[in-house]
Amino acid sequence: MKQKELTNFQRRVYAMTSQIPRGKVTTYRDLGKAIGCRSPRAVGQALKRNPFAPKVPCHRVIAANGSLGGFHGEKEGVQIARKRRMLTEEGVKFLKDGSIDLRCLWLPSCEAA
DNA sequence: CACCTGACATAAT
DNA sequence: AATTATGCCAGGT
Numbered sequence A: 001m002k003q004k005e006l007t008n009f010q011r012r013v014y015a016m017t018s019q020i021p022r023g024k025v026t027t028y029r030d031l032g033k034a035i036g037c038r039s040p041r042a043v044g045q046a047l048k049r050n051p052f053a054p055k056v057p058c059h060r061v062i063a064a065n066g067s068l069g070g071f072h073g074e075k076e077g078v079q080i081a082r083k084r085r086m087l088t089e090e091g092v093k094f095l096k097d098g099s100i101d102l103r104c105l106w107l108p109s110c111e112a113a
Numbered sequence B: 001c002a003c004c005t006g007a008c009a010t011a012a013t
Numbered sequence C: 001a002a003t004t005a006t007g008c009c010a011g012g013t
Helices: A008-018 A028-034 A040-049 A078-089
Strands: none
Touching: A008 A028, A008 A040, A028 A040
16 A cells, blocks of 8 residues: 555545446446546546545446456456446446446436536 | 546547 | 547556
8 A cells, every 4th residue: 555645536436436326327428527627538437446445436437448457457357246246236337348337327417426 | 747547437439 | 331549547566
């Protein structure tokens, strides 16, 4: 653990992520848009660090193309398998293609408004 | 302080 | 349609 303090940017990301209701998911882009960031990469970086592991449901954040993106720094592997299972347990459905069910998409702007 | 990296996205080839 | 290149923002070295 290197970074002891969090930057304002990460606080926004964690705040929004923690506001995601159970059984819902959001994308890096929409989340970034909600916090005023046009770069989904910055959002992903903040989540990948995830200093609040169980506190911040980072597994509820996915890529805009419907992919899970990554989890725990792994774009594919056991971590991704767990992420997919966790979402399924929360009620999120997946398509045969492996993409997430857009019906469960949650727009953070709804809370920001 | 400058350069590189990264859980993405979009445009161009 | 698939792959490559560039853009973007913040953090790390």
